[in-house]
Amino acid sequence: GMKEMLVSVSEETTMGVKRLYQMQANGTLLFSEETTTLLFDNLYGFRHSLPDGLMRATDITIAGKIAVDCGHGDVGRGCAAALKAVGARVMGTEIDLICALQALTEGIPVLTREDVVSEAGLFVTTTENADIIMVRHMKQMKNAAIVCNIGHFDNEIDMLDLEAYRGIKRITIKPQTDPWVFPQTRRGIIILAERLLMNLGCPTGHPSFVMSCSFTNQAAALHLGKPGDKFRKLTPEQAACIR
Template sequence: MMSGKVAIVAGFGDVGKGSAASLRQSGARVMVTEADPICALQAAMEGYEVVLMDEAIKGADIVVTATGNKDIVTADHMRDMKDRAILCNIGHFDNEIQVEALKNYKWDEIKPQVHEVTKPDKKRIILLAEGRLVNLGCATGHPSFVMSASFTNQTIAQIELWNNSEKYEKKVYVLPKHLDEKVATLHLEKVGAKLTKLSKEQADYISVDTKGPFKPDTYRY
């Protein structure tokens, strides 16, 4: 049960935002650590307490790393963690957490991908997926609907490159917004969404086409 538990999410990028929201929806009291001042301000404006890992980890019941960086939870941090605190990573490889610092401790496998690591002071850490990506190690990955959107993006991108190869140099591009909108449109029916249609006058008023794209390329969702 997560209700009432204190959780720390390290990193408030796309993955951290989703992790923090999910923990909050489950009743946890969520704190965030951030190095980016913009992301830190976003977290604060959404009602999360923005803290330092060094100070907050002592009272945390759940710690989730989601930074894409290394050494986010160090050996010193883990020494300070309370008994049976849960530790996991959803942001990067297993070096977000200094798992190697735990290798000489006593490990008990509670169930597949869930280990109870006993520290010298007899306090235990519940480590998920050995510090690797927890959504893959302890679950079945992304939901099929999310994968559908991802694969549709890839398929439409390949079709676009095949049909209009002369438009593109050999470099990485963001999917054109009209194709991004097409991917979203293809998935609306599945979630029971009905799309409002702009009149010609409405479209002209905001300087778009009635068929899209509906936002400039600079727009950030």
């Protein structure tokens, strides 16, 4: 089968790597993780592609807006840095104590969704987890609040219940930019990229230099050990020192 024909497989996304860890745990795969995605893609890539996507999709003025960074891991840190750089008042939500501490030391208040849902004008999910922004949150948002996902999966924003909400009205301004108006309040929120990755749906993704760093690293890893390559390995004692 195909498995026997493969020499190696390369996975670019952070969540994809987590799935590979799961496969490794059950014995179906052996792999090693390279750090360029964590250090470059997730920080510097999203720092560029988030504001790029917001500009292309909405032409909004970010300066002065209250922006909620849902999750302050590597992706969230890049997004928060980009939003702060253009004058947004950034707030964060987080469940990990270390990530929350990082946000606080970067001047970002850490609150709950319920604390900020009616105040903010922009919500960005970066968690790579499910059920981050639900319909009950969207109903409380101010008119024309922008909601987008840049984490990974399409279940961070509860679009299934939003689409099924009685009397909800969808207005497509242009592809990937859709206000959804609630019948009771007649307030509308703007969903970007239909809950999918807005940095791919609205702009063109990360800058080529950022991506080339990851791909070059992956390509180099595939060629290690070829005839003529020489590199030494740690002794067991050395390896034990850095575990």
